[in-house]
Amino acid sequence: MAPSGRQRLNRRVPTHQLVVADATLRGRDGRWQIGIDDGRIGALGRKPLSGREELDAGGGLVTESFVNGHMHLDKVYTLDRIGDAALTAYTSGEMGSALHSIELASAVKADYDRSWIEPNARRAVLEAVRYGVRHVLAFADVDTKARLEGVIPLLALREEFRGVVDLQVVAFPQDGLLRDPGAEELVREAVELGADVVGGIPWIEHSDAEAREHVRRMCELAAAQQRRVAMLVDDAGDPSLRTTEMLAEAMLEHGLVGRGVANHARAVGLYARPSVERLAGLARRAGLGFVSDPHTGPLHLPVRELTAMGIPVALGQDDIEDAYYPFGRHHMLEIAFLAAHALEAVDATGIDLVYEAVTTTAATVLGVTDHRLEVGGNADLVVHEHATLREVLTQHAAPRHVVASGRLVASSTSTTTFHLDQEVNA
Numbered sequence: 001m002a003p004s005g006r007q008r009l010n011r012r013v014p015t016h017q018l019v020v021a022d023a024t025l026r027g028r029d030g031r032w033q034i035g036i037d038d039g040r041i042g043a044l045g046r047k048p049l050s051g052r053e054e055l056d057a058g059g060g061l062v063t064e065s066f067v068n069g070h071m072h073l074d075k076v077y078t079l080d081r082i083g084d085a086a087l088t089a090y091t092s093g094e095m096g097s098a099l100h101s102i103e104l105a106s107a108v109k110a111d112y113d114r115s116w117i118e119p120n121a122r123r124a125v126l127e128a129v130r131y132g133v134r135h136v137l138a139f140a141d142v143d144t145k146a147r148l149e150g151v152i153p154l155l156a157l158r159e160e161f162r163g164v165v166d167l168q169v170v171a172f173p174q175d176g177l178l179r180d181p182g183a184e185e186l187v188r189e190a191v192e193l194g195a196d197v198v199g200g201i202p203w204i205e206h207s208d209a210e211a212r213e214h215v216r217r218m219c220e221l222a223a224a225q226q227r228r229v230a231m232l233v234d235d236a237g238d239p240s241l242r243t244t245e246m247l248a249e250a251m252l253e254h255g256l257v258g259r260g261v262a263n264h265a266r267a268v269g270l271y272a273r274p275s276v277e278r279l280a281g282l283a284r285r286a287g288l289g290f291v292s293d294p295h296t297g298p299l300h301l302p303v304r305e306l307t308a309m310g311i312p313v314a315l316g317q318d319d320i321e322d323a324y325y326p327f328g329r330h331h332m333l334e335i336a337f338l339a340a341h342a343l344e345a346v347d348a349t350g351i352d353l354v355y356e357a358v359t360t361t362a363a364t365v366l367g368v369t370d371h372r373l374e375v376g377g378n379a380d381l382v383v384h385e386h387a388t389l390r391e392v393l394t395q396h397a398a399p400r401h402v403v404a405s406g407r408l409v410a411s412s413t414s415t416t417t418f419h420l421d422q423e424v425n426a
């Protein structure tokens, strides 16, 4: 019997707004079809789906999009303004000169001005679109030198790119609170302007008592204004630093459980094992997540050990061409690739760990919900050219396609034409 017109019509009527066809998924056999509606994953199965728009993954790996756990977005592309001195101090030996490097780096703020910061930050956000970075914990220096010149353009970019790259803007007193009288008022002002997260950098204060006071004031502000907290803690080669612990304690005390991020915490890499375990226990109770950037310094958080203890640890780009790091493309696959080496995480388990640290685990650390490739999850996806995670990391190419909030926002290709005498089968 000939098919009725209605059946034929049905076959042609798209049932989804967007379909990603012929996808390889992590941990599942075979090829999959993903149906997307209203920014969510509406269907996931083996049978063909029809969409108003269709992307052919061609058997490539499709995963959740990337999340950058830590980024100094107001300082990107400033290395040429400041020169190499701070970089040398920050990355030397076991980072004993990290404090000195922060003082050197603050020279860039002598002519801090939103008019040149905005285009720099915009360029870095566009790179995030290219490389499939969907969420960024974006720090803006808020202190008596930077004033509000860094945070204001980031707040504007947050509105402009919402739904494509979501910026969680951190009002960050880079030069300390008690060390820099006036910074606290500026942080309060930045929060009133709409900064999402209250920052902090307690380890650079001049005593443990002042560091504790720094943490207390910022957590109190976060609790009062219903914000999250994100602090740079223990960012030097000194095992006596204990401000990560102070942050976890203050989160418990101020009702901020599950709402805080500890960034860097490099000194933990020098702790004796019992101290790491003690800190992990406290962090678990406080719901404190961590972000590490092992490519930006010779010393780093013991990421694999903390992950094994059940603590969520993300990776961050941290810097792009600034006083602390001379490279960077806002490409989290590159960060995962570098971290795989720095953390000696090159076996299958390690590769899974570093990839999750720039996708799903990073979302957990930043408090982003529904960042998962399953029915009901957010339709924030990257389509890779290759099918396995190892190949994807080997190439660390830009994703072939980037889907944000259910919409295609970037496509990239890379081709080489060989001009050789012999036949090439590459």
Ligand SMILES: [Zn+2]
Pocket: 070, 072, 232, 263, 264, 318
């Ligand atoms: Zn940093």
